[in-house]
Amino acid sequence: MPNSSSRAPGERGLAWLLLLGGAAGLIAAGVLxxxxxxxxxxxxxxxxxxINPVLSCGSVMSTDQAEAFGVPNPLLGIAGFAIVTTVGAALLAGARFRRWxxxxxxxxxxxxxxxxxxxxFQSLYRIGALCPYCMGVWAVTIPIFWYVSLHNLRTTRIGLGAARMHGVVLTCWAAVVAGLITARFWSYWTTLV
Incomplete structure (x- = not known):
């Protein structure tokens, strides 16, 4: 079995992202x-x-959207992030996985x-409140998705082009989400100044 030093340059970073991002998501889902x-x-x-009218987990948890599939959403997070964390740990330990x-x-x-x-979308435009722990889940899910996608597309033209711009894409993605949050609750944020 090859050791981790023989891996492609981005693989160790992906392993750490899956381990730490998965663990952060798992903690947030557990607290929720x-x-x-x-x-x-x-x-x-x-x-x-x-915390306040905008940052209000209670407002979010009491909605139908908080149980989108008939069970509390954090239970889905616990299952999903446990898998992601395990995959990250396995990669760091030297595991190799097949394409499937x-x-x-x-x-x-x-x-x-x-x-x-x-x-x-539901938090911003239907519920009208944000859950800080949920936003933590958003913050780790997006990079996990992005870098797993880049890993899977690494031998394609799309993957090679996107890999060169990986940080720009992720930064723009985060800026769009932050911009939507800022715009949606602008009237509240201005009362704090």
């Missing part, structure tokens, strides 16, 4: 699950991430990024 259980036990409970495995991971992270963008 604990908060959701507390809210189910006591409807008057105020979650720790309910990478395609399966691509399907999972693609579902995750599409779901996250649906949740971003």
């Amino acid at each position: 699950t604990v908060e959701k259980i507390a809210l189910l036990r006591d409807p008057s409970y105020v979650p720790s991430c309910s 495995f990478w395609l399966g991971l691509q399907a999972g992270v693609t579902f995750g990024v599409v779901f996250v963008h649906w949740l971003i």
